[in-house]
């Protein structure tokens with residue numbers, strides 16, 4: 305079973321390609337599952353005897369995307385009998401100790417993490433000064449390299465490989481143990497406020513509301529408004545078809561990214 309979270313389509317594409325390569329059923333969206341299981345209800349799944357559980361998600365601030373951690377905190381495998389649990393994360397560059405943070409969350413649900421891989425994909429983080437989408441040549445090079453990278457992960461999973469195969473990067477303690485929790489607490493927590501605003505270019509299509517995984521974006525009188533609880537997945541701003549959404553003044557005139565054809 306493949307469960308995924310994706311803001312701008314990279315992880316969705318990886319989940320889809322993995323499911324084809326491994327002959328798995330269509331990947332299941334954890335954002336939909338969290339909505340389906342109201343309140344704090346446990347999200348329980350049954351696995352066949354040799355069926356692996358595969359979690360696919362983006363790295364956000366050198367840790368797993370907040371939505372995946374929320375999902376794992378409510379995850380249960382009915383009659384768990386030692387099936388393998390794999391994680392495949394997508395990142396722009398480096399993951400820090402994403403595997404350790406996810407492994408700790410899984411252990412609380414009595415699920416040991418068998419193996420973890422990262423796949424480099426185009427960057428979608430644009431909400432802070434100094435960050436932005438990749439230059440065109442870098443984006444294209446990442447997209448060109450991605451299919452072989454995902455196929456290699458699928459082959460490793462088929463072989464039953466274990467271990468951590470992430471691009472960790474420098475100073476993982478600082479990034480994953482200090483910066484990541486601060487990001488989660490102040491920028492992507494339940495009370496987080498956003499600096500999103502919309503321009504006159506808005507056509508009122510409502511895509512931003514539909515792709516928001518937390519219900520933070522609500523259409524009012526044909527225009528989006530942002531409430532609390534944004535997890536900074538960047539789906540709304542990166543997927544707006546007319547680039548009408550900005551974050552403060554930081555994103556004005558800057559590029560946008562979502563997986564091609566999403």
Ligand SMILES: Cc1cc2nc3c(=O)[nH]c(=O)nc-3n(C[C@H](O)[C@H](O)[C@H](O)COP(=O)(O)O)c2cc1C
Nearest residue numbers: 310311312313314315362365366395396397398428
């Ligand atoms: C809030 C946020 C934080 C991010 N932090 C990192 C990071 O720490 N390291 C990294 O390499 N990429 C980081 N990225 C880039 C994403 O991991 C990458 O673009 C990913 O493939 C996006 O997946 P998606 O399209 O499935 O949402 C971040 C993106 C966002 C939105």
